[in-house]
Amino acid sequence: MDKRLPPLLVAVFINIAGFSLILPLLPFYGQVFDASPFGIALLFAAYSFGNVFGEIHWGRQSDIWGRRKVLAITTFIAGVSYFAFAYAPNLWVAIIIRMLSGFFSGTMSVAQGFIADVSTPEKRAKTMGLFGAAFSLGFAFGPVIGGVFAGTEVAASSFRLPIFIAGGFSIMASLWCLIVLRDAVAPKGKGAPLPRYREAFHFVGTRPILLRLFIIGFFGIAAFASMEAIYGLWTEENFGWNAHDLGWAFLAIGAGGFIAQIFLIGPLVARFGEARVIVIGLVLLSLSMLLQPIIRLPVSGILLMGLLMAGHSLAFPTAGALISRNTPPERQGSTMGLLMASNALGRIIAPPIFGAIYGSIAHDAPWYIGAGMIGLVIVLALQLVKITSAAKTAV
Incomplete structure (x- = not known):
C-alpha cells in the first residue's frame, strides 16, 4: 500500500x-x-x-x-x-x-x-x-x-x-x-473537460449491458435513498424510537455495508461474476424492504436495515465496476460522469416522492413500493446475467 x-x-x-x-x-x-x-x-x-x-x-x-x-x-x-x-x-x-x-x-x-x-x-x-x-x-x-x-x-x-x-x-x-x-x-x-453527456447517452443507449446497468442503478439507488428518508419517521411511529435509538440502528446499517465491502464482495464476484452478485444484492434489497412492515419488530427493524445496506453495497459498486469494464478508455470520463449524474438524480427525485406517499397514502406503502421497484429491476439483472454469460461463451 x-x-x-x-x-x-x-x-x-x-x-x-x-x-x-x-x-x-x-x-x-x-x-x-x-x-x-x-x-x-x-x-x-x-x-x-x-x-x-x-x-x-x-x-x-x-x-x-x-x-x-x-x-x-x-x-x-x-x-x-x-x-x-x-x-x-x-x-x-x-x-x-x-x-x-x-x-x-x-x-x-x-x-x-x-x-x-x-x-x-x-x-x-x-x-x-x-x-x-x-x-x-x-x-x-x-x-x-x-x-x-x-x-x-x-x-x-x-x-x-x-x-x-x-x-x-x-x-x-x-x-x-x-x-x-x-x-x-x-x-x-x-x-x-466536462463529461459529454449527449455522447454518453447515445453510447449507453446502444449497449444492452450498459443500458440495463444504468436503469438498475437509477431505480435501485432511488429506492435505497427513499428508505433512508422515511426510516426515522416509520420507526418513531411503530417503535416509539427517538434520535438516540435511531443512531444505534444506523450502526447496523453501516455494519452491513462494511461486512459486504470487506468480506463478501470480492469472494462473491470471484465465484459468481459481477452480474450474479448484482442480482444477489438486489434480492437482499427487495427482501429487506418487503419484510420490514410484515415482521414489524424492533430487532427486525435494525437487522433488515443492515441487510438493506449489505444489498446496496453488493449491487451498486459491482454495477459501477461492470460499467467501467465494459466502457472503452476514451469514453470512461463521459460514461462515469453520466452514471454519477443518473444516480444522483435518483437520490434527489425519489425521497420527496416517497415522503409524500408516506404522508398521504399509507405509512407502510413506501416499503412495498420500494420492494416492487427493486423486483422489476431484478428482471433486468437476470437478463444481464444471460447477456454477460453469452459474451463470455462467445469469447
Whole structure:
C-alpha cells in the first residue's frame, strides 16, 4: 500500500462520520419546523442536489489546485455549514444550508482521483475496497455519536450539540488534510473537460449491458435513498424510537455495508461474476424492504436495515465496476460522469416522492413500493446475467 493512502482513508472516515452523524437527527429536526414527511424527505434530497454539482465542480478543481488543497478547503466550509444548520430559523433555510453542505461535501470524486494517483490499475479494485471500508466505518459510527448526544425533546436545542460535533469532525478532517495529506501528483493547472453527456447517452443507449446497468442503478439507488428518508419517521411511529435509538440502528446499517465491502464482495464476484452478485444484492434489497412492515419488530427493524445496506453495497459498486469494464478508455470520463449524474438524480427525485406517499397514502406503502421497484429491476439483472454469460461463451 502506498504510504500516502492511509491519511486519505482517515480523512474519508472522519468526513463521512460527520456527514452521517446528522442522518438520524433529520426526521426529528425537521419536526422542529413542523415539517411534513415530504418536507423532511426534502432535507435528505437537498444534500444530494448540492452534492451532484459539487462532485462535478470539485473533481475538476482538484486538477487545477491539487487534491489536498481542495479537500482541505471544502471540508472546512462544509464544517462551517453545519454550525449554520444548527441555527436555521425555518425549514426552507435549513434546506438551502443542506444544499450548500452537499455542494462542499461533493468530494468523493476528488478522493477517488487521489486513489487513482497513488495506485496502479491492477491494485485499484483492492484500493477502492479500502476506500469503501473507510466510508462504511464512518457511516457506522457517525450516527451512533449523533444519537448519543441528541436530546430527547423535539426542540432545536436538543440537536445542536451533535450538529456541532458533526461540524467539528469536518473541520478536523480539513486540518488533517492540510497537515498530513500530500498530493501524489502535481496539480495540472487545468481542469479535465466536462463529461459529454449527449455522447454518453447515445453510447449507453446502444449497449444492452450498459443500458440495463444504468436503469438498475437509477431505480435501485432511488429506492435505497427513499428508505433512508422515511426510516426515522416509520420507526418513531411503530417503535416509539427517538434520535438516540435511531443512531444505534444506523450502526447496523453501516455494519452491513462494511461486512459486504470487506468480506463478501470480492469472494462473491470471484465465484459468481459481477452480474450474479448484482442480482444477489438486489434480492437482499427487495427482501429487506418487503419484510420490514410484515415482521414489524424492533430487532427486525435494525437487522433488515443492515441487510438493506449489505444489498446496496453488493449491487451498486459491482454495477459501477461492470460499467467501467465494459466502457472503452476514451469514453470512461463521459460514461462515469453520466452514471454519477443518473444516480444522483435518483437520490434527489425519489425521497420527496416517497415522503409524500408516506404522508398521504399509507405509512407502510413506501416499503412495498420500494420492494416492487427493486423486483422489476431484478428482471433486468437476470437478463444481464444471460447477456454477460453469452459474451463470455462467445469469447
